[in-house]
Amino acid sequence: MADIVIKGLTENNLKHVSFTIPKEKLIIFTGVSGSGKSSIVFDTIAAESQRQMNATYPSFVRSRLPKYKKPNVERIDNLTACVVVDQSPLGGNARSTVGTISNLYSSLRLLFSRIGQPYAGTASYFSFNDPNGMCKTCSGLGKVTKIDINAILDKDKSWNEGCVKDSTYKPGSWYWKQYASSGFFDLDKPVKEYSSEEYNLLLYGSRDGKSEPENTKITGLFHKYTRTLLNRDISDKSKHTKDKSQNLITEEECTDCHGKRLNEVVLNCKINGYSIADMCDMELTELREVLSDIFDKNVNMLVQTLIEGLNRMIDIGLPYLHLGRESPTLSGGEAQRLKLVRYMGSSLTGMTYIFDEPSTGMHPRDVYRMNSLLKELRDKGNTVLVVEHDKDVISIADYVIDVGPQAGQNGGEIVFMGSYPELLKADTLTGKALLQSLPIKQQPRQRVGSLPIREANLHNLKNVNVDIPLGIMTVVTGVAGSGKSTLISQVFAKQYEKDIVMIDQGPITATNRSTPASYLGFFDEIRKLLARENSKDEGLFSFNSAGACPVCAGKGVIVTELAFMDPIVTECEVCSGTRYNQEAMECLYKGNNIVQLLALTASEALEVFEGSKIVRHLKVMQQVGLSYLTLGQPLSTLSGGERQRIKLAKNLGKKGNIIVMDEPTTGLHLSDIEKLMILFDMIVSGGNTLVVIEHNLDVIKQADWIIDIGPDGGKNGGEVVFVGTPTHMVQHAKTLTADCLRTSCS
Ligand code: ADP
Ligand code: ADP
Numbered sequence: 042m043a044d045i046v047i048k049g050l051t052e053n054n055l056k057h058v059s060f061t062i063p064k065e066k067l068i069i070f071t072g073v074s075g076s077g078k079s080s081i082v083f084d085t086i087a088a089e090s091q092r093q094m095n096a097t098y099p100s101f102v103r104s105r106l107p108k109y110k111k112p113n114v115e116r117i118d119n120l121t122a123c124v125v126v127d128q129s130p131l132g133g134n135a136r137s138t139v140g141t142i143s144n145l146y147s148s149l150r151l152l153f154s155r156i157g158q159p160y161a162g163t164a165s166y167f168s169f170n171d172p173n174g175m176c177k178t179c180s181g182l183g184k185v186t187k188i189d190i191n192a193i194l195d196k197d198k199s200w201n202e203g204c205v206k207d208s209t210y211k212p213g214s215w216y217w218k219q220y221a222s223s224g225f226f227d228l229d230k231p232v233k234e235y236s237s238e239e240y241n242l243l244l245y246g247s248r249d250g251k252s253e254p255e256n257t258k259i260t261g262l263f264h265k266y267t268r269t270l271l272n273r274d275i276s277d278k279s280k281h282t283k284d285k286s287q288n289l290i291t292e293e294e295c296t297d298c299h300g301k302r303l304n305e306v307v308l309n310c311k312i313n314g315y316s317i318a319d320m321c322d323m324e325l326t327e328l329r330e331v332l333s334d335i336f337d338k339n340v341n342m343l344v345q346t347l348i349e350g351l352n353r354m355i356d357i358g359l360p361y362l363h364l365g366r367e368s369p370t371l372s373g374g375e376a377q378r379l380k381l382v383r384y385m386g387s388s389l390t391g392m393t394y395i396f397d398e399p400s401t402g403m404h405p406r407d408v409y410r411m412n413s414l415l416k417e418l419r420d421k422g423n424t425v426l427v428v429e430h431d432k433d434v435i436s437i438a439d440y441v442i443d444v445g446p447q448a449g450q451n452g453g454e455i456v457f458m459g460s461y462p463e464l465l466k467a468d469t470l471t472g473k474a475l476l477q478s479l480p481i482k483q484q485p486r487q488r489v490g491s492l493p494i495r496e497a498n499l500h501n502l503k504n505v506n507v508d509i510p511l512g513i514m515t516v517v518t519g520v521a522g523s524g525k526s527t528l529i530s531q532v533f534a535k536q537y538e539k540d541i542v543m544i545d546q547g548p549i550t551a552t553n554r555s556t557p558a559s560y561l562g563f564f565d566e567i568r569k570l571l572a573r574e575n576s577k578d579e580g581l582f583s584f585n586s587a588g589a590c591p592v593c594a595g596k597g598v599i600v601t602e603l604a605f606m607d608p609i610v611t612e613c614e615v616c617s618g619t620r621y622n623q624e625a626m627e628c629l630y631k632g633n634n635i636v637q638l639l640a641l642t643a644s645e646a647l648e649v650f651e652g653s654k655i656v657r658h659l660k661v662m663q664q665v666g667l668s669y670l671t672l673g674q675p676l677s678t679l680s681g682g683e684r685q686r687i688k689l690a691k692n693l694g695k696k697g698n699i700i701v702m703d704e705p706t707t708g709l710h711l712s713d714i715e716k717l718m719i720l721f722d723m724i725v726s727g728g729n730t731l732v733v734i735e736h737n738l739d740v741i742k743q744a745d746w747i748i749d750i751g752p753d754g755g756k757n758g759g760e761v762v763f764v765g766t767p768t769h770m771v772q773h774a775k776t777l778t779a780d781c782l783r784t785s786c787s
């Protein structure tokens with residue numbers, strides 16, 4: 042197998058690098074965030090492979106495939122087909138479950154159609170997505186959504202006082218007038234004093250609440266909201282609309298199928314006393330036992346296939362899931378592992394698989410299981426490329442490619458290539474960091490108070506009572522599926538919603554033109570500096586207003602519509618894609634125009650903006666480990682970990698906050714963890730409380746207080762198995778986390 046050869050690569054920050062990657066090996070890419078790992082693996086190898094694959098299709102098909110731009114590289118030879126296994130969420134709707142994603146549900150359906158008693162039909166009858174199998178009441182969703190009328194109506198108020206809480210109905214508005222002028226309502230009477238006729242008119246537009254509306258002008262509020270919120274796909278609507286509908290809708294379990302999604306005939310069909318819905322409710326380990334008890338020659342193969350599939354999911358550390366779990370509720374790490382399982386079942390070989398931090402969300406105890414699956418994938422004759430920061434994963438590499446020496450303009454080179462033992466001797470940030478680990482915190486802080494959680498029972502939690510300390514850093518630990526996110530991100534966050542700042546890895550809900558400069562709020566300051574320096578108006582430095590290039594109107598691109606074909610998008614020739622007009626571009630600050638200023642990384646900008654108000658913001662970017670980002674980099678290009686850290690940056694400098702974070706070390710290089718700990722220390726010293734869910738042992742050692750959830754995952758978790766200081770944990774605790782901590786200290 043000829044090696045993959047890459048020559049003269051200059052994508053993003055890469056400095057004309059050339060190297061070869063051996064095939065059928067497990068290759069791990071290391072280096073600080075922003076050094077250029079993704080630029081090599083995703084933007085070059087994966088993109089070019091996909092681009093070449095797409096080029097083999099006829100043009101009609103091609104126009105419908107995603108478009109990959111040709112990477113900036115002189116040559117790439119011997120690429121294979123690529124599969125990217127990333128942490129993007131799986132499936133987007135309630136009809137997609139762990140069972141449908143893993144294909145195990147279709148095997149289960151086949152099993153029931155063959156040997157289920159009494160016989161219910163062929164296999165499609167067992168599908169909740171098929172009209173023959175679904176519960177008619179909920180159309181196979183297992184739950185029904187209703188408009189929560191109390192969230193819409195303030196019954197203490199009259200029309201004149203604004204009884205409809207929705208701002209589009211405020212007194213005097215167009216919608217308000219439709220109702221007010223109908224003549225049906227006394228505008229000064231509070232809704233709670235309405236007769237039942239009046240109330241029915243308000244809600245349903247008719248006096249008895251059943252017949253046709255009496256006046257075409259007023260649709261009852263209930264119908265109106267049902268139509269605009271329920272019977273419509275709002276998945277691509279704005280966050281505002283989604284949030285609004287979230288608040289107005291209540292979800293209830295379907296009373297006919299009790300959440301099982303299927304109709305009675307199908308639910309009555311059983312194997313060894315279990316219906317297909319029962320099997321989908323079981324944890325995977327339990328389902329495996331139930332299936333092992335089926336002894337029927339006719340379905341031997343089928344049962345074997347099912348058990349093999351379950352084994353893979355269990356082995357990769359997902360034994361606590363059940364097939365009925367809706368896939369949009371899975372975490373990024375769980376989604377990635379499930380995708381890995383799907384590919385393990387494939388018989389394709391000679392492929393290149395690419396993973397992005399597969400250890401995310403995994404307890405040190407479980408990482409070795411994932412390691413063995415990665416090796417298995419390689420041993421089937423595939424090339425496996427992994428971007429990773431976790432010590433245990435890096436240690437299994439056949440070959441390590443270390444990118445550095447630092448980030449952004451100070452990175453972009455390959456600083457080491459070779460085996461893991463060689464890496465340990467290498468004079469690179471990664472090599473050095475691998476030999477170090479942080480000490481256990483000797484003098485943990487004392488709490489200044491605490492917030493109680495009482496009798497928490499969500500998901501797998503077993504009547505949990507625990508106090509969350511205030512004024513110190515608490516680390517919540519436990520294996521995947523033990524209940525950490527349920528306890529902290531759901532129960533705790535919900536109970537103390539008003540006091541907590543949740544800093545998650547989710548998309549940043551700002552316009553798609555947001556950049557670090559605009560998001561952190563110093564873009565205006567840059568405009569002011571330019572305006573003052575050049576005696577111009579600030580508006581000139583905005584491509585949304587006076588500064589816009591006249592040809593592309595500030596879009597930077599020209600879109601040419603073609604009949605029957607996709608429009609052609611080309612860079613605007615006049616502004617070269619910069620979006621600004623000539624007058625704006627001619628204004629300089631210390632020799633840089635607006636575009637050049639936004640192209641500076643935060644660390645470069647520190648010098649340029651010395652002495653201005655901007656410095657404070659740049660220092661914050663440095664503190665959260667994002668000094669390699671340019672001021673104008675679209676936030677849409679950030680990874681989950683980077684997003685979380687820029688949200689943290691926005692919240693720094695405040696006092697009295699309770700900050701909750703889930704795996705803040707995601708995407709962070711070993712050498713940056715120490716910096717993050719210094720920052721955390723500063724946050725807590727500044728009078729804030731930190732609660733972080735973390736698997737990283739260095740972070741756990743630096744905690745003031747540990748709350749360990751376990752003893753294991755799923756049904757076997759959901760209890761607080763230890764609370765105390767790190768020292769205490771190492772000395773006394775008998776938990777999985779304590780074992781791992783002791784190993785890493787010895
Ligand atoms: P890593 O994967 O090692 O964290 P990346 O390859 O993502 O690093 O980034 C390398 C450099 O390229 C960084 O300075 C980053 O800010 C920059 N970069 C990455 N993607 C883009 C992009 N879409 N636009 C502009 N700069 C980018
Ligand atoms: P951790 O954060 O420790 O990995 P979780 O809180 O995500 O654990 O999960 C704890 C248990 O709750 C697991 O059995 C998991 O399958 C279950 N669970 C978590 N979220 C949901 C959900 N949205 N629906 C159903 N079960 C869930």
Ligand code: ZN
Pocket residue numbers: 176177178179180181182183184295296297298299300301302303
């Ligand atoms: Zn139902």
Ligand code: ZN
Pocket residue numbers: 590591592593594595596597598613614615616617618619620621
């Ligand atoms: Zn233009």
